[in-house]
Amino acid sequence: MQNKSQSPYLVYYNAFYLLIFSIIPHKELRFLIPIVPFAFVMIGELSAQTIKKGRCLGTLASLSIKIFIIVELIVMGVMTKFH
Numbered sequence: 001m002q003n004k005s006q007s008p009y010l011v012y013y014n015a016f017y018l019l020i021f022s023i024i025p026h027k028e029l030r031f032l033i034p035i036v037p038f039a040f041v042m043i044g045e046l047s048a049q050t051i052k053k054g055r056c057l058g059t060l061a062s063l064s065i066k067i068f069i070i071v072e073l074i075v076m077g078v079m080t081k082f083h
Helices: 009-023 029-053 057-082
Strands: none
Touching: 009 029
């Protein structure tokens, strides 16, 4: 099996974009739309590497579901309070 050296260009792109976006005084959610596909590619690559290594498969799925539930509860709470 060949060991490839991977360059973290997507990480650099996302970090740079988020840094610049954080500096901008007038923030709108629509300015984050260009970064979404690259973030999904990074998440997919991380998931594929984790599954390929056979580590934490159950833990990764369980953690993802728990994070999703927590985020949805927070969003629901905020939306019902201010809407």
